[in-house]
Amino acid sequence: MNSPLIALESISKSFAENNVLQNVSMTVNRGEITTIIGPNGAGKSSLVRVILGLITPDQGNIKRSKDLVIGYMPQKIHIDPTLPISTCRFLQLANTSHDACHKALDLVGIPEVKNTPFHKLSGGEMQRALLARAILRQPNLLVLDEPVQGVDFNGQNALYGLIGELRSSLNCGIVMVSHDLHLVMSATDHVICLNHHICCQGKPEQVTQDPAYLDIFGETALYNHHHNHQHSLQGKVSDDGGNHQHGEGCQHD
Amino acid sequence: MAAIINMGKGANMIDFLIYALLAGLGVALVAGPLGCFVVWRRMAYFGDTLAHSALLGVSLGVLLNVDLGIAVTAVCLLMALGLVALDHQGVLALDTLLGILSHSSLAAGLVVISLLSDVRVDLMSLLFGDLLSVTKADLWVIYSGAGIAILLLATLWKSLISITVEPELAAVEGVKVARVRTALMVITALVIAIAMKIVGVLLITALLIIPAATARRISATPESMAMVASLVAMLAVVSGLGASWYIDTPAGPSIVISATLAFCLSLGLKQKG
Missing domain, CATH: 3.40.50.300 (P-loop containing nucleotide triphosphate hydrolases)
Incomplete structure (x- = not known):
């Protein structure tokens, strides 16, 4: 139970000779x-x-716990308005149960949008709906x-x-x-x-005192x-x- | 005696018409849902490219003496997979790649046809379809192709919707995105190969996107849009063939015009969803 969910060891990745990640472990x-x-x-x-x-990283190891189930909330999402899909239906892509979808929307505080077309949600509603989809797979x-x-x-x-x-x-x-x-x-x-x-x-509180942090984010x-x-x-x-x-x-x- | 011959001829004409109608309806049935994906995923130009390459398929089929349906399907498939590979490299924008492949394959098809001096290829029927020459054998090909395409679409439906909505989310949720995407390309190639006979190389994309765009107005779910698109396409086939029969217009273009009329009418309706 106490083994880590995921462990990254010395991950490096470059795109077109751009070293995007260098020796990252977490x-x-x-x-x-x-x-x-x-x-x-x-x-x-x-x-x-x-x-x-x-x-896939160029170098390094990733250890995933055997029972790992990831819920992912992307930064933002664009759905072409030609695709008619209600918010409830959008959530059902992650979990087909109607009930689970309604509960998830309740949990993130937007039960009223379940029949709203997804592309018509406001920015805040969309973030919450994405969070709801992330938690739907338990x-x-x-x-x-x-x-x-x-x-x-x-x-x-x-x-x-x-x-x-x-x-x-x-x-x-x-x-x-x-x-x-x-x-x-x-x-x-x-x-x-x-x-x-x-x-x-x-x-x-440690990080905010760290010189390396201050170097990047500045004294103030x-x-x-x-x-x-x-x-x-x-x-x-x-x-x-x-x-x-x-x-x-x-x-x- | 003369009456009997006349009757025979009439029955023959009715056969032609029924074959044409069945062929058109078979293609329309699958054009609905597939056309929705073409619209949702903005693949219209992709459809055009595959359709243009179908001409190359025909000419190669004649050159190598291979069944034309198989030759067209093969060339469309190769073109689709080639596009996926080229796009993956990310050297050029997708529309540039599509433009290059589309027009070079069209040109290559025309050149190869011109070299086949001893074979007369009816260019008009390739470009605009030849619905009224459909044979029983064609019907078999069309219905098995459409059947396979519909079966694949139905099986992969949820995954297809999921990768269309957001591919990375789909991947995290366990959808094999690359595999499903390739399957969609294969289905598109297959449908284009069978639709060529109906509306011709130049109008295939129209048969895919116009019914789907029409259906969007009155659909609130992906499934209803797919079904309405099929219905609109079938209606267009029936009325296009009707026009062709009564006022002697070319069948393929008449079908596309019928679909366009339906689209124009749908603009008057209130947008759903």
């Missing part, structure tokens, strides 16, 4: 919320796709890619509250991607600060991002003379 345990943060283009979504099994690992994108401030708090409840009600591990630690601070057990490699990791941390190294459009750390500091366990030059 484990996710049941009942634990891990948040991956990092600037745009830092490889967060690629790391998520490795966890999901959607992309997952023991929830993977949430920027779960509160496009949701207003109050909605964000409510969603994070809901995610925290799901952790205990489903007793599942949760991996969450965010580009902003501020909101997830209270709801997360473990933070991984990613910029192709793992810059630093630990409990949220969460609202203004000061960089002492520049990121190119691809998210590469441009040459800054090697004067950014490294966190513990950071192995790149």
Whole structure:
């Protein structure tokens, strides 16, 4: 029961000679919320796709627990309006039971949209519907890619509250991607600060003190991002003379 | 005596008409659901490309003395799989690839046909269909092809809807996305091969997308859209053939015009879902 749900060991992946992930190791345990943060283009979504099994890493090992069931909530989704599909039907793609779908919609707080065409949902409703689909397969690992994108401030708090409840009600591990630690601070057990490699990791309060974290997110941390190294459009750390500091366990030059 | 001969001739004509009608209805039946996927997945240009390559299939079939249906299906399949492979490389945008394959295969088909100097190939019937020349053997081919296509669509229906809605979610939920996608390509190639006889190379995509687009107006679920699309396509076949019979217009184009009229009428209805 206490073996990790998924363990990544020294994962590397490059696309067209772009080293998107370099030597990334992480484990996710049941009942634990891990948040991956990092600037745009830092490889967060690629790391998520490795966890999901959607992309195969060039190097490294992945150990999945035998009973692993993943519920995935993508960043956003576009459904062509020519495809007529109600929200309930959309959920039934994950679990054919009508009842289960209605319960899931109740749980995420949008029971009223079950007959609404999916492409007509508002941004916040759509995020909740995606979360509902993620939990419908009774997952023991929830993977949430920027779960509160496009949701207003109050909605964000409510969603994070809901995610925290799901952790205990489903007793599942949760991996969450965010580009902003501020909101997830209270709801997360473990933070991984990613910029192709793992810059630093630990409990949220440790990470926010970590020089490597501050280097990426800046002294004033969460609202203004000061960089002492520049990121190119691809998210590469441009040459800054090697004067950014490294966190513990950071192995790149 | 003369009366008997006349009667015989009349019966023959009725046979032709019934064969044509059955052939058209068989294709229409499968064009409905498949056409929905063409619309949902924005594959219209893909359908065109396969249809254009069908001409190459015909000319190669004549050249190598292979059954035309098999030759067309084979070339369409190769073209579909080639497209998947090229698209996977991601060097060029998909519409550019489609444009290259579509027009080069059309050109190659025309060149090969022109080289077959001793064989007369009726280009018009290839391009616009030749419904009124359908034989009993054609009917067998059409119904077995349509049957296989419908069976595959029905079996894979849930997976097909799932990868159309969101392929990554489908993959995480255990759908074999690449396999299902390839199956859809194969089905499309198959249907294009059998539909060629009905509406011809140039109009196949119309028979796929116009009924589906018409059905969208009055459908709130994927299944009802597929069924309504089949009905619209069948209606178009019946009225197109009717026009062809009574005012002597070419059958394939008349069918497409009937479908277009239905689409125009549907614009007056309130959009569902």
